[in-house]
Amino acid sequence: MAFNASYPFTLTTLGQSLGYKSWHDANKLLEIVKNITNVDIKTFDNKYHYAIMNGDEIQSHRYSNYLRELLEKVRDGEEFELGIKAP
Numbered sequence: 001m002a003f004n005a006s007y008p009f010t011l012t013t014l015g016q017s018l019g020y021k022s023w024h025d026a027n028k029l030l031e032i033v034k035n036i037t038n039v040d041i042k043t044f045d046n047k048y049h050y051a052i053m054n055g056d057e058i059q060s061h062r063y064s065n066y067l068r069e070l071l072e073k074v075r076d077g078e079e080f081e082l083g084i085k086a087p
């Protein structure tokens with residue numbers, strides 16, 4: 001599958017797809033995930049997140065539909081399983 005199909009969201013478009021106006025509330029949900037699991041998914045490439053690099057610098061963060069589904073559960077107060085570990 002193509003990269004853009006696998007990671008179609010920026011944090012802003014992810015927030016909008018969850019019904020928010022911008023990225024702030026999606027980021028709050030990511031903080032909840034981090035606090036519950038002790039895994040910050042934005043710090044490494046995984047099925048939820050991918051950092052686009054230009055040399056040693058991160059140019060953009062992209063997010064998958066897997067993350068959208070996870071954050072829907074967090075938003076709705078449902079149980080979730082992260083399924084990944086920090087490196």
